Amino acid sequence: MRLFDFFRARPDLQTPVELTTAAHRELCYRQLRALVREAGVRPLTLMANDPAEYFAVMEAAGGADISLGVKLGVQYSLWGGSVINLGTKKHRDKYFDAIDNLDYPGCFAMTELHHGSNVQALQTTATFDPVTDEFIINTPNDGAIKWWIGNAAVHGKFATVFARLILPLQGKGGEPADMGIHAFIVPIRDLETHAVLPGIEINDCGHKIGLNGVDNGALRFCSVRIPRDNLLNRFGDVSRDGKYTSSLPTINKRFAATLGELVGGRVGIAYCSVGVLKVAVTIAVRYALLRHQFGPPKQPEISVLDYQSHQNKLMPMLASSYAFHFATVMLVDKYSEMKKTNDEDLIADVHVLSSGLKAYITSYTAKSISICREACGGHGYAAVNRFGALRNDHDIFQTFEGDNTVLLQQVAGDLLKQYQEKFKGGTLSVTWNYLRDSMGTYLSQPNPVTARWEGEDHLRDPNFQLDAFRYRTSRLLHSVAARLQKHSKTLGGFGAWNRCLNHLLTLAESHIESVILAKFIESVKR
Ligand SMILES: CCCCCCCCCCCCC/C=C/C(=O)SCCNC(=O)CCNC(=O)[C@H](O)C(C)(C)COP(=O)(O)OP(=O)(O)OC[C@H]1O[C@@H](n2cnc3c(N)ncnc32)[C@H](O)[C@@H]1OP(=O)(O)O
Ligand SMILES: Cc1cc2nc3c(=O)[nH]c(=O)nc-3n(C[C@H](O)[C@H](O)[C@H](O)COP(=O)(O)OP(=O)(O)OC[C@H]3O[C@@H](n4cnc5c(N)ncnc54)[C@H](O)[C@@H]3O)c2cc1C
Numbered sequence: 001m002r003l004f005d006f007f008r009a010r011p012d013l014q015t016p017v018e019l020t021t022a023a024h025r026e027l028c029y030r031q032l033r034a035l036v037r038e039a040g041v042r043p044l045t046l047m048a049n050d051p052a053e054y055f056a057v058m059e060a061a062g063g064a065d066i067s068l069g070v071k072l073g074v075q076y077s078l079w080g081g082s083v084i085n086l087g088t089k090k091h092r093d094k095y096f097d098a099i100d101n102l103d104y105p106g107c108f109a110m111t112e113l114h115h116g117s118n119v120q121a122l123q124t125t126a127t128f129d130p131v132t133d134e135f136i137i138n139t140p141n142d143g144a145i146k147w148w149i150g151n152a153a154v155h156g157k158f159a160t161v162f163a164r165l166i167l168p169l170q171g172k173g174g175e176p177a178d179m180g181i182h183a184f185i186v187p188i189r190d191l192e193t194h195a196v197l198p199g200i201e202i203n204d205c206g207h208k209i210g211l212n213g214v215d216n217g218a219l220r221f222c223s224v225r226i227p228r229d230n231l232l233n234r235f236g237d238v239s240r241d242g243k244y245t246s247s248l249p250t251i252n253k254r255f256a257a258t259l260g261e262l263v264g265g266r267v268g269i270a271y272c273s274v275g276v277l278k279v280a281v282t283i284a285v286r287y288a289l290l291r292h293q294f295g296p297p298k299q300p301e302i303s304v305l306d307y308q309s310h311q312n313k314l315m316p317m318l319a320s321s322y323a324f325h326f327a328t329v330m331l332v333d334k335y336s337e338m339k340k341t342n343d344e345d346l347i348a349d350v351h352v353l354s355s356g357l358k359a360y361i362t363s364y365t366a367k368s369i370s371i372c373r374e375a376c377g378g379h380g381y382a383a384v385n386r387f388g389a390l391r392n393d394h395d396i397f398q399t400f401e402g403d404n405t406v407l408l409q410q411v412a413g414d415l416l417k418q419y420q421e422k423f424k425g426g427t428l429s430v431t432w433n434y435l436r437d438s439m440g441t442y443l444s445q446p447n448p449v450t451a452r453w454e455g456e457d458h459l460r461d462p463n464f465q466l467d468a469f470r471y472r473t474s475r476l477l478h479s480v481a482a483r484l485q486k487h488s489k490t491l492g493g494f495g496a497w498n499r500c501l502n503h504l505l506t507l508a509e510s511h512i513e514s515v516i517l518a519k520f521i522e523s524v525k526r
Pocket of ligand 1 (some may be wrong): 063069276400403
């Protein structure tokens with residue numbers, strides 16, 4: 001509330017309906033600076049100590065302007081988060097306060113022109129030079145130019161650059177060894193003059209469909225030298241004589257751990273997408289209550305909310321807003337627990353749950369904003385009523401921080417891993433333990449819908465509904481496992497996966513719906 005009051009009291013910080021990209025970027029930065037330097041918010045401290053409060057601040061900032069929420073997310077979840085979660089004490093000591101108070105505006109440079117989803121195929125290189133004790137950061141070709149990088153086009157002074165760590169002479173036959181993707185702090189502009197630093201080329205990604213308060217840019221590195229200390233070395237380190245050490249046994253484990261530390265952005269998007277859905281549904285329901293159109297002969301016109309079609313449009317969304325709220329609060333709680341304990345199973349659990357909820361909720365919200373706009377008729381099309389900005393700014397939530405289709409496959413992959421574990425006598429992780437019961441029981445039982453009464457009381461019984469959802473997931477999991485096994489024999493693993501892809505995506509969505517419904521029922525019972 002404090003944040004809303006702050007912006008309400010500051011007309012100079014409120015985003016007008018129309019403004020140019022350059023003006024929107026400047027205003028967005030002023031909004032963020034005012035939040036930190038005048039209202040005294042310390043988002044990085046909050047993120048580290050009280051994630052739930054941090055995500056609430058982010059959602060509230062988005063209430064002022066979604067660009068501000070995303071700009072705050074880039075600075076703190078991504079730039080700040082990468083430094084404190086992938087770095088070690090020396091990085092936290094050197095950068096924490098300056099990131100928190102906005103002295104060090106920064107970027108998170110993972111995506112390249114040719115690769116966004118496929119992180120393991122990134123091409124930027126970081127080659128260790130044992131003579132000068134430095135890494136040489138280089139963009140080998142145009143496809144490797146860092147692209148869409150928030151805070152890069154105008155305000156950023158640093159970037160966490162994701163690059164292939166190359167160690168000379170460490171390969172088997174003495175050739176350079178590629179140690180996989182690591183993260184490096186690269187200064188990109190002079191702290192005092194803000195001039196772009198030597199060897200770095202920064203371009204502007206230009207006007208976007210939405211989020212024009214965020215300055216997305218492109219970064220090319222031409223043999224830029226940084227100290228060895230700038231390797232964010234929590235999961236892998238290079239000694240003065242060029243030797244590589246890691247607490248994790250394989251490149252894959254290091255990759256998982258590196259990506260695992262970045263899941264905070266996805267949690268933020270899932271949580272804040274619910275915030276956007278709440279705004280859209282609130283506007284549409286309030287309008288529907290007050291808008292009168294047609295009515296019985298010789299009687300006053302009725303509220304459009306009295307039409308069955310209108311209720312059918314808006315009431316499921318209202319219910320979903322509550323259901324998604326409970327599910328994302330659970331996700332934030334799990335994420336907070338994970339940050340405290342660093343428990344490996346919980347890390348994997350939160351990765352899959354955040355992937356599934358982020359994909360499911362952002363896709364649902366994107367469609368719902370359009371239905372809400374249409375439910376407000378012509379007046380829904382007036383920019384001042386916000387549906388345009390909500391729809392345009394939120395649309396990209398389906399892509400960044402992980403494309404939804406790609407993330408749903410993480411969910412399906414994990415369910416199959418659990419399924420395999422189950423049949424190898426392993427245990428199921430926390431979130432999926434319902435599968436243990438349902439796989440054992442439901443699959444041997446007849447279909448709960450056809451084998452039970454169809455009376456209204458029964459069909460409205462939450463326990464029946466949850467049974468049916470879980471039965472569906474179990475059937476989908478069982479059948480896709482069989483199909484994958486069959487097709488792998490002729491198509492190989494990748495080909496079989498692609499042949500079953502729609503089935504896998506349906507399984508992932510079915511599972512996420514089961515998890516959301518279970519949490520909804522539990523929360524309503526409380
Ligand atoms: C209203 C207010 C609005 C405010 C909103 C603010 C929101 C918050 C901030 C938002 C800022 C937005 C700005 C945008 C920024 C960006 O977009 S940053 C770039 C984001 N990019 C991505 O997310 C890349 C997506 N791709 C991937 O994550 C990976 O490439 C992959 C697809 C998951 C990996 O695929 P693949 O190479 O096929 O490897 P796998 O075999 O699937 O995985 C290897 C193992 O690693 C495990 N793993 C993967 N990811 C994670 C993870 N995150 N955590 C934990 N573990 C992970 C995976 O399970 C595998 O494990 P094993 O099976 O045990 O081998
Ligand atoms: C406004 C904005 C801000 C951003 N901010 C940042 C930032 O600050 N830092 C950063 O690093 N990145 C940022 N990004 C980049 C973002 O992370 C990527 O766009 C995102 O990860 C998707 O990658 P891509 O664009 O390469 O899409 P692709 O991976 O090329 O996907 C394109 C299409 O192919 C489909 N597809 C891809 N792989 C598969 C598969 N295996 N199976 C089925 N379908 C598949 C996808 O579903 C999608 O429909 C930003 C992007 C935008 C637009």
